[in-house]
Amino acid sequence: MRIVAVTACPTGIAHTYMAAEQLEKTAKALGHQIKVETQGAMGVENELSVQEIREADVAIFAVDIEVERRERFDGKRIVQVPVQEAIKSPKAVFEKIKA
Amino acid sequence: MVHEYTFQCPLPNGLHARPASLLSEVAGRFSANISVTNGRTTAVANAKSVLALVGIDVKMGDSCRVRIEGEDAETAHAALREFTRNVLPGCDEPLPVAEAGLGVVLPRTLREIDVPWHAGTVVCPGIGRGIVVVAGGLALPADLAHEPALSRGQEQERVRRAIASVRASMEADMAARPSAVEAGILRAHLAIVGDVGLGEKIAALVAAGRSAGQAIVKAAAFFAARMRAAESIYVRERAVDVEDIGLQLLEQIYGARIQAAGVVLTQPSVVAAENLTPRQLLSFDKRFLKALVLAHAGVTSHAVILARSFDIPTLTSVTEVRTILTAGQEAIVDANLGIVIPGVSPPVGRYYEREMRKLRRRQERFGRHARTPAVTLDGLRLEVGANVATTEELAPAFAQGADGIGLFRTEMLFMDRNAAPSEEEQFAIYVQAAKAAGGRPVIIRTFDVGGDKPVPYLHVRPEANPFLGCRGVRVYPGHRDVFAAQLRAILRASAFGRVWVMVPMVSALEEVRWVKARIAEARAELESAGLACDPAMPVGIMVEVPSAAFLIDQLAAEIDFFSIGTNDLAQYFLAVDRDSPDVAGLYSARHPAFLRLLAKIVEDARRHGRWVGMCGEMTRSPRDLPLLLGLGLDEISTAAPEIPSLKSAIAQSSAADCRVLLAKAMACRSVAEVEEVVAGFRGRGGTRSLLDPDLVAVGSDSASKSEAIQEIVDSFYAAGRTDQPQAIEEAVWARETVYSTGLGHGFAIPHCKTDAIAANSIGVVRLEQPVEWGSVDGEPVRCVILLAMRESDQDDAHMKVFSKLARKLMHEEFRERMLAAPDRAGLLTCLADELGLSTDQVG
Numbered sequence: 056m057r058i059v060a061v062t063a064c065p066t067g068i069a070h071t072y073m074a075a076e077q078l079e080k081t082a083k084a085l086g087h088q089i090k091v092e093t094q095g096a097m098g099v100e101n102e103l104s105v106q107e108i109r110e111a112d113v114a115i116f117a118v119d120i121e122v123e124r125r126e127r128f129d130g131k132r133i134v135q136v137p138v139q140e141a142i143k144s145p146k147a148v149f150e151k152i153k154a
Numbered sequence: 155m156v157h158e159y160t161f162q163c164p165l166p167n168g169l170h171a172r173p174a175s176l177l178s179e180v181a182g183r184f185s186a187n188i189s190v191t192n193g194r195t196t197a198v199a200n201a202k203s204v205l206a207l208v209g210i211d212v213k214m215g216d217s218c219r220v221r222i223e224g225e226d227a228e229t230a231h232a233a234l235r236e237f238t239r240n241v242l243p244g245c246d247e248p249l250p251v252a253e254a255g256l257g258v259v260l261p262r263t264l265r266e267i268d269v270p271w272h273a274g275t276v277v278c279p280g281i282g283r284g285i286v287v288v289a290g291g292l293a294l295p296a297d298l299a300h301e302p303a304l305s306r307g308q309e310q311e312r313v314r315r316a317i318a319s320v321r322a323s324m325e326a327d328m329a330a331r332p333s334a335v336e337a338g339i340l341r342a343h344l345a346i347v348g349d350v351g352l353g354e355k356i357a358a359l360v361a362a363g364r365s366a367g368q369a370i371v372k373a374a375a376f377f378a379a380r381m382r383a384a385e386s387i388y389v390r391e392r393a394v395d396v397e398d399i400g401l402q403l404l405e406q407i408y409g410a411r412i413q414a415a416g417v418v419l420t421q422p423s424v425v426a427a428e429n430l431t432p433r434q435l436l437s438f439d440k441r442f443l444k445a446l447v448l449a450h451a452g453v454t455s456h457a458v459i460l461a462r463s464f465d466i467p468t469l470t471s472v473t474e475v476r477t478i479l480t481a482g483q484e485a486i487v488d489a490n491l492g493i494v495i496p497g498v499s500p501p502v503g504r505y506y507e508r509e510m511r512k513l514r515r516r517q518e519r520f521g522r523h524a525r526t527p528a529v530t531l532d533g534l535r536l537e538v539g540a541n542v543a544t545t546e547e548l549a550p551a552f553a554q555g556a557d558g559i560g561l562f563r564t565e566m567l568f569m570d571r572n573a574a575p576s577e578e579e580q581f582a583i584y585v586q587a588a589k590a591a592g593g594r595p596v597i598i599r600t601f602d603v604g605g606d607k608p609v610p611y612l613h614v615r616p617e618a619n620p621f622l623g624c625r626g627v628r629v630y631p632g633h634r635d636v637f638a639a640q641l642r643a644i645l646r647a648s649a650f651g652r653v654w655v656m657v658p659m660v661s662a663l664e665e666v667r668w669v670k671a672r673i674a675e676a677r678a679e680l681e682s683a684g685l686a687c688d689p690a691m692p693v694g695i696m697v698e699v700p701s702a703a704f705l706i707d708q709l710a711a712e713i714d715f716f717s718i719g720t721n722d723l724a725q726y727f728l729a730v731d732r733d734s735p736d737v738a739g740l741y742s743a744r745h746p747a748f749l750r751l752l753a754k755i756v757e758d759a760r761r762h763g764r765w766v767g768m769c770g771e772m773t774r775s776p777r778d779l780p781l782l783l784g785l786g787l788d789e790i791s792t793a794a795p796e797i798p799s800l801k802s803a804i805a806q807s808s809a810a811d812c813r814v815l816l817a818k819a820m821a822c823r824s825v826a827e828v829e830e831v832v833a834g835f836r837g838r839g840g841t842r843s844l845l846d847p848d849l850v851a852v853g854s855d856s857a858s859k860s861e862a863i864q865e866i867v868d869s870f871y872a873a874g875r876t877d878q879p880q881a882i883e884e885a886v887w888a889r890e891t892v893y894s895t896g897l898g899h900g901f902a903i904p905h906c907k908t909d910a911i912a913a914n915s916i917g918v919v920r921l922e923q924p925v926e927w928g929s930v931d932g933e934p935v936r937c938v939i940l941l942a943m944r945e946s947d948q949d950d951a952h953m954k955v956f957s958k959l960a961r962k963l964m965h966e967e968f969r970e971r972m973l974a975a976p977d978r979a980g981l982l983t984c985l986a987d988e989l990g991l992s993t994d995q996v997g
Contacts, residue, residue, distance in 0.1 A: 065889070066905060068941055068953075068960070069956070069957075070895075071960075072957040072961050073897060073960045073961065076961035080964060080965075096956075139930055142964070
């Protein structure tokens with residue numbers, strides 16, 4: 056599957072990046088294609104373009120705060136989980152997108 | 155005839171001294187025996203004795219039985235009922251609000267211990283632990299305690315006379331229209347001195363063969379002990395009043411023999427006292443004096459100034475000091491937090507052992523800077539001198555790295571005595587300072603008395619406004635002989651080292667000319683006596699009166715140097731008495747107008763090529779240091795214990811950045827704006843690396859989550875990366891409450907964004923024993939990595955390292971490497987390696 060994802064946590068120092076790493080790592084192992092945008096203390100990094108979002112099968116939001124520029128995802132199927140869940144059990148997150 | 159009735163105490167603060175004294179007054183009008191029984195405790199009191207009434211600890215709602223027996227019982231009954239029903243409910247007074255301690259927030263680890271503590275105002279920071287020794291309490295000197303009594307009649311007469319004369323002097327004070335507060339205290343004291351219970355107790359003891367002194371001490375101790383056992387803090391406080399009265403009676407009978415009683419310290423001690431004289435403080439063996447807890451000493455009192463120069467952790471405004479601390483118990487004074495903890499339980503002991511370790515580490519780290527001159531990153535030299543008042547402080551000051559003595563206060567030599575010190579006596583002291591300095595300058599300030607420092611033999615008249623009265627240089631013309639003797643002593647000492655003389659409180663040019671004429675005379679006298687002196691001994695003034703600050707141009711033609719006394723200058727300039735609680739909030743050396751004044755003084759002095767230094771409170775705080783560096787002073791002189799950390803901070807500063815900061819601060823509209831600008835300043839330590847060997851530890855003994863966090867934050871403090879470790883801890887915990895940062899696999903990554911950290915930092919501890927963290931996988935944590943990031947300014951390079959580290963933690967190989975590293979160096983290399991930091995980026 057082609058997946059886009061956004062991670063964001065309240066301080067944007069640690070969990071945003073841990074979740075991103077976890078999603079990338081797990082996607083690779085499961086044979087998915089993924090691009091993860093981080094919205095942390097450094098602002099938006101690895102930004103997702105409208106086209107990338109359009110071409111994706113599904114979007115994962117691993118966030119504890121509002122996603123910035125959420126309108127980019129209008130009409131896209133979104134699976135939203137708390138940041139911690141992406142860190143703790145990333146495989147379960149990928150189970151969810153199958154449904 | 156017997157009458158009885160009961161009433162319920164209607165007073166929120168209980169039957170404390172003032173309502174009790176009114177009740178006893180009513181009872182005292184009748185000859186009947188009148189008793190009050192507290193139904194809750196069954197304690198019985200003679201209703202005519204305030205002390206007895208207070209001692210039965212009647213609290214709000216307690217049911218009290220009044221029993222009246224005697225001829226006039228019926229009228230007494232009616233009068234008392236009337237009083238308890240209609241007058242008593244209106245007798246209460248609001249309890250005084252504790253001023254200190256409102257801002258105290260205990261660190262997490264200490265909160266978890268649930269420790270009893272009391273707040274005070276910090277006047278010298280630090281931590282001290284020892285056995286409580288109460289100074290100034292009521293005790294007879296040994297000789298009097300064992301002196302046999304005279305005849306009973308003679309002893310009784312001594313007591314009677316003493317009571318009458320103490321009473322008479324209080325009544326005279328009362329007649330002199332005291333303030334409301336003083337009048338209240340006087341009334342309470344009058345009630346005690348006239349108390350029938352106290353009088354009877356003393357009489358009974360004398361009748362049993364005791365001397366008047368022994369009887370007074372024993373009777374006062376009896377009542378004081380009962381009061382101290384009361385639940386109401388208000389009643390407990392009155393115990394000190396009883397001892398006060400006892401002391402006054404003893405002084406009346408024995409005069410100077412009472413004052414001679416001193417306190418000898420024989421083990422590490424926490425000295426508790428209402429207040430101390432400088433002499434008392436000097437008399438303590440400093441090896442054993444670990445902390446001071448005072449009730450009424452002002453921030454600028456000499457006891458406090460001395461305590462600071464000896465670096466003795468000191469709290470004041472602990473108004474109930476005598477009820478909080480009991481002689482013989484162990485106590486800890488945490489004058490960093492501003493609390494005193496009576497009694498030391500094992501967890502409190504553990505907390506403070508760790509705390510002391512932190513302070514030692516910081517001291518060791520800063521100690522490296524002590525021996526070298528303090529130069530900023532861009533090459534500006536700032537001398538850091540020490541303020542001293544006694545020769546005992548010289549060696550410790552130079553050991554801390556003082557570049558000189560920026561202020562030798564000499565008034566201490568003149569206080570607590572009946573005549574001025576002789577020229578020889580002073581010469582011996584000054585020459586000792588000149589020699590100890592070994593070529594470094596010693597600035598001796600001529601005696602500064604008057605104001606809050608009256609000296610009886612110099613006859614400074616009582617003034618309505620002593621700070622605007624005869625003090626400093628203004629005292630000298632009236633005491634030319636005393637001043638001349640001091641000048642000769644200083645001049646003679648100048649032959650033995652680099653001695654400079656400095657004159658306090660100059661407000662006009664004429665004063666400087668007058669002083670210079672006296673110096674010339676003194677020099678001529680010495681020459682004709684064949685005594686040596688430095689012919690070019692520099693002469694300077696304290697800049698502490700605003701008029702002098704605006705007269706630098708003219709003064710510069712007359713003198714060699716200036717030293718800015720920030721305490722008085724700010725007080726006069728802002729028209730604020732900072733010891734007055736109502737206006738103290740207006741006092742701030744960070745007032746933009748004050749900063750402008752300072753900048754003008756330095757600029758004017760510079761233009762004339764004059765040396766300009768600063769002594770006073772403002773030099774103490776590392777947070778004010780960037781402002782001082784911005785001013786371009788030649789020197790700051792401060793309390794010796796501050797020197798190493800100030801020198802270290804200077805070495806990490808950029809003077810250019812500090813000048814920009816000062817300009818910004820001077821343009822601010824308010825103190826609050828200046829505070830904000832200063833807090834956001836990152837000149838200090840701003841360029842420092844993220845990692846540093848001192849921030850990494852393996853084999854840590856931290857036994858809980860809070861201890862582990864504290865340990866890392868403490869390492870930031872020890873490394874000089876923060877002056878507010880507690881603020882960082884609070885920020886970390888605030889983040890932790892959102893959800894635990896335990897990420898599983900035995901790792902946790904607590905973090906925060908706060909300007910309390912001076913430089914972005916990574917701290918790591920590997921724990922000997924895993925601790926519970928509330929991790930996602932429920933496993934305890936063995937390795938803690940704490941990220942602290944500044945809030946107001948971002949450093950993307952640092953942020954990238956943080957995020958890289960966070961990502962790495964998701965990989966088992968990295969985690970295993972972290973756990974397998976054999977020691978601190980290995981752990982550090984592993985981190986630097988994985989994060990792609992070069993070695994110069996790890997401190």
